[in-house]
Amino acid sequence: MYNTSQSAITVAVETVNHDPPASIETTVPSGEHIVEREFVTADPGTTVTLAARIGETGETTFDFLPGGDESGDSPEYARLDIRNAVEISAEWSARKGT
Known part of the structure; x- marks a missing residue:
């Protein structure tokens, strides 16, 4: 979570329909x-959806492959x-990890 805005913001992120469920809530200065x-793990080829609540009202979802593809x-x-x-403008992206 990168906060490039001019003020601190509370962000809550949770998995959607993923087992085991994972969530975090924090304030990003x-x-x-x-x-x-290692917030969430999955088998290769398994898509995980994250939902983020930014501040009190902003919400956005995103799909990515934490285990890579098949x-x-x-x-x-x-x-x-x-x-x-x-x-409450925010943008998700997926990047290759190691």
Whole structure:
């Protein structure tokens, strides 16, 4: 979670229909980032959906492959960039991990 906005923001992230369930709620200071390693694991080829609540009202979901794909491609990690805490603008992305 990367907070590029001008103020601190509370963010809650949880898995959607994933076993075992995982969740985190934290406040990300302005200009800071928080990394939650091994937040969720899955078998290769299994898509996991994350739902994020940003502040009081913003909500966004995202699908990624934390175990990589079935062909053995690298696992992915999810990144949430928070751009504006007032308007609750944020963007998810998946990046290859190691």
